Amino acid sequence: MAKPTPLSGFPELLPAQRYVEQQVVATLARTFELHGFANVETRAVEPLDQLLRKGDTSKEVYVLRRLQEEDTARDKGIGLHFDLTVPFARYVLENAGKLEFPFRRYQIQKVWRGERPQEGRFREFTQADIDIVGRDTLPFHHDVEIARVMLEALSRLTFLPGFRLQVNNRKLIQGFYAGLGITAEGIDEVMRLVDKLDKLPPEKVRELLLDEAGITGEQADKALALATIRTTDDSFVAQVRALGVESDLLDEGLDELATLVRACAPLATERTRIEADLSIARGLDYYTGTVFETRLDGYESLGSICSGGRYDALASDGRTTYPGVGISLGLSRLLVTLIQRGVLTSDRSVPSVVLVAVTDEGTRAAADAVATALRGNGIPCEVAPSAAKFGKQIRHAERRGIPYVWFTQADGSGEVKDIRSGHQVAADPATWQPPTQDLRPQVVTTEDSNTEGNPS
Amino acid sequence: MAKPTPLSGFPELLPAQRYVEQQVVATLARTFELHGFANVETRAVEPLDQLLRKGDTSKEVYVLRRLQEEDTARDKGIGLHFDLTVPFARYVLENAGKLEFPFRRYQIQKVWRGERPQEGRFREFTQADIDIVGRDTLPFHHDVEIARVMLEALSRLTFLPGFRLQVNNRKLIQGFYAGLGITAEGIDEVMRLVDKLDKLPPEKVRELLLDEAGITGEQADKALALATIRTTDDSFVAQVRALGVESDLLDEGLDELATLVRACAPLATERTRIEADLSIARGLDYYTGTVFETRLDGYESLGSICSGGRYDALASDGRTTYPGVGISLGLSRLLVTLIQRGVLTSDRSVPSVVLVAVTDEGTRAAADAVATALRGNGIPCEVAPSAAKFGKQIRHAERRGIPYVWFTQADGSGEVKDIRSGHQVAADPATWQPPTQDLRPQVVTTEDSNTEGNPS
Structure with a gap:
């Protein structure tokens, strides 16, 4: 057998490097368990029809077929999960009668996406998720809890660069746009375009808002002004109020976000910060309230390494709806980059003392x-x-x-x-x-x- | 979404059940690390041509294809690994320049086989492997070490039924057959047929030995007599000698097996026993010396739950050969059966005290x-x-x-x-x-x- 070569997008670690990953997993697991989260593992595969419900990920799914089997009809097949949220929602529905709600679980597993590999983006990678899911209702204080638990977990990873947990609230954005007089249909489009601010200059986004979303220059200016607000305490409330927009949903969103920021502030350190960032919207994901993203200091081009938020319907079987709030840490995106650059390793290739x-x-x-x-x-x-x-x-x-x-x-x-x-x-x-x-x-x-x- | 139903062959656990699995994994990892084994994880996929080198497993391989991709040519594709030995051998070759030999690693990961699901046999399951691999040579004392480490690990799983670790040595079998005058070509065939003793009565196997392997009645009787020898100490040596067969390879095999049994005897307990079982051959696997199988008391129909042995060439790149010895515990085969029968669970569904x-x-x-x-x-x-x-x-x-x-x-x-x-x-x-x-x-x-x- 000739010397094998690595497979692009499927990173592997040497023993001393793997030890770093083991330490991170152990620290995360320990923190999540201290907060009462039970561990769950789901199978690696899901029926294709489940995986393809979100249209835009279909291109990334790895489909499975037994070597000796006739080619499976697409709707009957199975594929590898591309995140831990879809399988968790399915697990909750499948086992609802045997679980106690609110149900708190952590899950640390590999996921697969057939994306083109690039720095921080792999075809096989590990995610660490925590979620809390209720039956019919789930109080807002669980949003606060999820943020606090992840902040605590990140703060224990003392050998990593600092983190900035950015929080926002979809009710705040949607309520603000509604208060501006933008129609229900227009709101999603405006949100999608404002989300481009991390790639396009504000003038370009303003142009798109007028041309594609059909809103007025005044509406566009206010929407863009909202997205520039960024504070490490609840002073964002006054800044939003100063824009002179009003709606009940906006009030609710401001109240939730202010509560979240105030409750997390005591956990903030120089290395692990929290900020209200009113530009964060989480693109096309179906969040309905709190949204999270996280930047790693010095590695901002990796994008968000820890994201999530509140879903009013994480899962539903038609009769019962299960609202959830969760956050997902991209362990491989975070670690493999630092390990491959030689920033992180350990001082032994064996456990032996x-x-x-x-x-x-x-x-x-x-x-x-x-x-x-x-x-x-x-x-x-x-x-x-x-x-x-x-x-x-x-x-x-x-x-x-x-x-x-x-x-x-x-x-x-x-x-x-x-x-x-x-x-x-x-x-x-x-x-x-x-x-x-x-x-x-x-x-x-x-x-x-x-x-x-x-x-x- | 209607209530989802389980996927046959892809077992999942409830949180209190998963805790049992977590405890077993933690106990195994702790034991392996106490003995200086470093943890390694390999990617879930391997090139198909690697997976298909052992002809008889080809039917079990899950082939991967990206949903949007044209059907991949068979030799260019990738598939899910069906054990941890093939990926480990590849990892050793790929990283040989960066590893220190003898290299000791443990690996606890999921593997996939497209087999028809039945009790104890799954399509997705977890294996826990330890291996020691040398460059060019690997002293026999590592065979002893592998057996001792796994015995110690099993003895720490105090909530499980007892285990019987059965050991044999291919040199002993092959040397015995050679001493009987069976040709080199005939030896494999005789070994294959004697291996059927766990399914067929001895008279039937004797018939096959005469008809298919073409050996004499006297040769067949001695081969069958060898396979009935089973001792918990080194007294098997005298029993083999009493059969009056001689060869250098037989001497070497007897000596190795006696050394192994004597070195493991002090670790044996009422729950965790070791025995020389001269019927164990590990079928078609390419072992060259020590072979291991393990039975779980009261669950003998599950087959061996922990198997392995010595390979003279675990891996080779043409210039350098890497001999190895290892053993693989079928974690899912062991646990999922006991959990599904309600024999094992834990007293909390959450970690909270x-x-x-x-x-x-x-x-x-x-x-x-x-x-x-x-x-x-x-x-x-x-x-x-x-x-x-x-x-x-x-x-x-x-x-x-x-x-x-x-x-x-x-x-x-x-x-x-x-x-x-x-x-x-x-x-x-x-x-x-x-x-x-x-x-x-x-x-x-x-x-x-x-x-x-x-x-x-």
């Missing part, structure tokens, strides 16, 4: 016994694969980042050497403990010379 | 503050979704299996009630701790009235 040296093959059993004693105290370790010269065994540890090598003397006593310092002491495998910071590999960060936000 | 009651919506922030204090001490908790009557809030906790409800008095002081006993005490959220056994959900087992091995 200790390499137990082997003096000769006849005493391998003694080395195994030392390792067993260390493991009994929770210390990951491995026994040298061969009774090579000690210098070679030490290099074996060094190349893997293993910090300690254990030597057993002829009289059965032990010595342990910290190969970073060269310091060697007598030690008993039944009681020896390494310093806590050596028990697990450490995540290592290096400066990224290409960071967009930090021109040198 | 405490439900913080809400007296009225005006004091929700106070309840949030209690929850934040508890979480700061590592106690998972959630705040009641509504300020319903306390009886209703207690039932909310009960239905989820949450053991404690926290009440905040008008004067700000707190009381915590164990709703299982009704016992209620004053408590400070900054210092209160539940008993350790309440900190996490507990796995609950119930007797299986249908267990094959335990007729009532």
Whole structure:
């Protein structure tokens, strides 16, 4: 077999890199569980008719077919899920009788999209989602909860650059447009065009608003003015009021967003900030209230790495409707980019804290016994694969980042050497403990010379 | 959307059931890491030509195609991996320059096979693999290590029925057949036919050996006698010797297997046993030495739930050969069957230890503050979704299996009630701790009235 080459869009990590991802997953899971979220995994496949209900994603779906099977009719087939929301909504409907509502779950799984690969966009990638779903109703305080839980989770990822969680509310936008006198049909079109502000200059968007949405220059100016408002506290309320637009839905949206920002403000740190950003609309997604996006400091071109919001109908079986609020962290988009740029890795390619040296093959059993004693105290370790010269065994540890090598003397006593310092002491495998910071590999960060936000 | 129905062969778990699986995965990962195995994840897809190299699995492969794409030519396409060995071998070749050998990794991921679903056989299922792979050579003591690590992992799964790890050695079988005078070509055929002993009576297999393999009655009798040898210590050596067959390869196989059994014997318990079973051959797989299978007590009809062995060439790029030894635990085969029969579940559907009651919506922030204090001490908790009557809030906790409800008095002081006993005490959220056994959900087992091995 010739040396295989990577498949574009299907990133894989080396062991030291994978350890970073494992640490992030463990931190997220731990935070979500502290907040009472139960873990769920759904199958990787869904019926195609479910996957294709949102028209604009159809091009991205991977369809499955058994090799020996006749080509499946399109509506009967199955495909790989492209997010965790569609399968979760299906899971809720399928198991509604066995779940307790409001139902809080987290889900960390791979998803697949047949998109053209580019930086931060993969064909296989991992998402970490939290959602809370109610039966018939779901109080607004759960919107606040979702934002707080994700802020807390992000703030625990201390080896990552800072985050900016941007929040807005569809009721605020829609109520504002309605207050401007824009028709119900026009509102979606205006929202779609204003959403282009991150790609087009304001004058161009204004032109489109007049030409394509058919609104007046005054309406367009106010819509654009709304989208420039950005505050880290609830002072956006006064700025919106100053635009002189009124509607009940706008009041409701302002009230919800102000509540959310005030409740999250105490969690904000220099690294993890929250801001009301009234330009955020989440494009074509069917959110009905709160919307979230998140930017990674210095990596703004990656787009939002953590998005979500409130759906009034996450799922419905015709009789019962299940409203939900959730947020989805793009784990691969966040990590793989930083790992591939060499910004993030870990200091060991193995979990081992200790390499137990082997003096000769006849005493391998003694080395195994030392390792067993260390493991009994929770210390990951491995026994040298061969009774090579000690210098070679030490290099074996060094190349893997293993910090300690254990030597057993002829009289059965032990010595342990910290190969970073060269310091060697007598030690008993039944009681020896390494310093806590050596028990697990450490995540290592290096400066990224290409960071967009930090021109040198 | 009508109520969705499950997809046959794609099992999903409810939250309390999923917790069992999470515990098993965590225990396996912890054990593997204690032994210095690094975690690796490979992409879910491989090029079809790689997946189809083993002819007999071709019918099981799921082929992928993007919905908008013209039908891909078969040799250019990609498919879902059907095990973790093929992708691992490819990963080793692709990254050989960046890995340290012997390379020890564990991998716990979903795999897919388009087989007809039946009990214990799924179309999507999770495998947990450990492998050690060397460059050019790999000492035999790693075979021992793989067996010991998996035995230790299985012995830690204390809520499962017992296991019997069955070991054999291809050198022993092949050397024995060669010593009988069977030709090199005939050996594979004899092995294939003797492997049918678990489905056919010995007389029938003897008939096939004479008719299809063309060996003599005496050769057939000895081959069948070898396959009946089964011991929990190294006494199989004497039993094989008593059959009066000799060859160097047989000696090597006997020596390796005796070493393995002796090294594993100290790890055996009443629940986790090891035995030399000279009928085990692993059918058509390309093992070259040690082979493993594992039976779950009372669920023998599931077949082997943990199999593997030694490959002299796990991977090769033409210049360098990478020998390996590994074992693969069928996590879904093991767990989903027990979960679906109701034998295994957990006592909570959420991680929460405490439900913080809400007296009225005006004091929700106070309840949030209690929850934040508890979480700061590592106690998972959630705040009641509504300020319903306390009886209703207690039932909310009960239905989820949450053991404690926290009440905040008008004067700000707190009381915590164990709703299982009704016992209620004053408590400070900054210092209160539940008993350790309440900190996490507990796995609950119930007797299986249908267990094959335990007729009532």
